[in-house]
Amino acid sequence: MAWSPEKTEVKSWNEWDTLRHAIVGRADDCHIPPEEPALDAKVPEDSDMRGQWGRRPQETIDRANELLDNFADQLRKRGVRVDRPVSIDHSQPVTTPDFHTDSQFGCMPPRDVLLTVGHEMLEATMSYRCRWFEYLNYRPLLKQYWEEDPNFRHEAAPKPRLTDADYHPDYLSEKIGDAKRLEWAAEKFFVTTEEEPLFDAADVLRFGKDLVVQHGFTTNLKGIEWLRRHFPDHRVHTVNFPGDPYPIHIDATFTPLRPGLIVNNPQRRLPEEQREMFHKNGWEIVDAAQPAHNTPPPLCYSSTWLSMNVLVLDPKTVCVEKSEVYQAEQMDKLGMEVVEVELRDAYAFGGGLHCCTADVYRDGECEDYFP
Numbered sequence: 242m243a244w245s246p247e248k249t250e251v252k253s254w255n256e257w258d259t260l261r262h263a264i265v266g267r268a269d270d271c272h273i274p275p276e277e278p279a280l281d282a283k284v285p286e287d288s289d290m291r292g293q294w295g296r297r298p299q300e301t302i303d304r305a306n307e308l309l310d311n312f313a314d315q316l317r318k319r320g321v322r323v324d325r326p327v328s329i330d331h332s333q334p335v336t337t338p339d340f341h342t343d344s345q346f347g348c349m350p351p352r353d354v355l356l357t358v359g360h361e362m363l364e365a366t367m368s369y370r371c372r373w374f375e376y377l378n379y380r381p382l383l384k385q386y387w388e389e390d391p392n393f394r395h396e397a398a399p400k401p402r403l404t405d406a407d408y409h410p411d412y413l414s415e416k417i418g419d420a421k422r423l424e425w426a427a428e429k430f431f432v433t434t435e436e437e438p439l440f441d442a443a444d445v446l447r448f449g450k451d452l453v454v455q456h457g458f459t460t461n462l463k464g465i466e467w468l469r470r471h472f473p474d475h476r477v478h479t480v481n482f483p484g485d486p487y488p489i490h491i492d493a494t495f496t497p498l499r500p501g502l503i504v505n506n507p508q509r510r511l512p513e514e515q516r517e518m519f520h521k522n523g524w525e526i527v528d529a530a531q532p533a534h535n536t537p538p539p540l541c542y543s544s545t546w547l548s549m550n551v552l553v554l555d556p557k558t559v560c561v562e563k564s565e566v567y568q569a570e571q572m573d574k575l576g577m578e579v580v581e582v583e584l585r586d587a588y589a590f591g592g593g594l595h596c597c598t599a600d601v602y603r604d605g606e607c608e609d610y611f612p
């Protein structure tokens with residue numbers, strides 16, 4: 242049956258079918274969390290964020306919210322239904338029997354927390370202590386979907402304990418250096434251990450019957466095995482990108498645009514032996530264009546490769562950040578209509594256009610693209 246804006250239905254099997262309903266994050270009350278093992282390992286050694294924590298300056302929150310509100314309106318004007326999370330108080334500390342941290346993170350970006358696979362939305366375990374309660378920002382929406390859509394499955398992965406046993410202490414020195422980090426990434430030695438299943442939703446890409454999951458800082462092998470057992474009708478593939486010294490989240494590294502076409506970060510190429518399933522099935526993997534910026538904006542966790550963190554609206558249309566002119570030019574050459582969206586001043590709150598959204602409904606069914 243065709244999608245109707247009057248009726249809530251959760252369904253999304255891939256990253257590119259026509260988007261009808263999405264969640265867009267908010268910058269409200271976003272905090273730079275205090276030091277903790279997994280977060281520290283991700284903050285680049287030369288970053289202006291080292292040693293800082295506390296509520297982000299109000300003017301930056303207001304500016305990020307202005308951009309996120311505008312993006313939500315742009316999507317609505319194109320016929321997409323957009324919902325927004327309800328912020329909890331992120332200044333509250335988190336204490337469990339296993340750990341304590343003095344503040345939380347925010348309700349940006351939803352893509353890290355919520356994984357939509359078919360009629361299910363799954364809350365990820367997360368691996369940062371400051372993000373342990375982040376799912377609460379989305380609970381009012383998930384409650385609404387559950388009440389309005391009888392086929393919606395609201396699932397939550399087991400909450401991890403996040404004791405010190407979850408983290409390799411080797412990563413906790415400030416000055417490891419990129420050469421060492423790259424060596425460790427190539428050996429698949431990441432900050433998180435195999436103590437218990439850990440994954441962030443943004444490490445997963447959906448290709449119909451196949452889920453492609455990045456093993457890195459935020460997702461461990463037990464997390465991937467947990468996903469495999471949780472989705473028994475899917476094939477779950479583990480991938481690595483050894484060129485990334487800070488490997489979290491696959492969506493600034495490997496970006497499917499439509500069946501048969503993926504853009505790959507040229508500094509984080511998928512190793513040859515992991516390309517087989519794509520090549521055998523006629524998929525093309527092209528290098529992404531260079532970012533337009535040499536550095537991320539101030540107080541930003543992410544790399545300049547948010548340039549390729551695009552949101553595909555349908556197999557011919559893609560939202561690209563307005564200042565990312567090289568990425569937009571490449572999308573145009575690849576036959577995509579480009580929708581420019583201004584978002585760079587919100588990057589610091591957790592990412593780009595893909596990060597700041599989560600799918601609720603896309604057209605299409607679960608296809609097998611790699612038979």
Ligand code: ABU
Pocket residue numbers: 443489490492493542543544545546547591592596
């Ligand atoms: N959340 C995407 C960030 C990835 C990166 O920093 O490149």
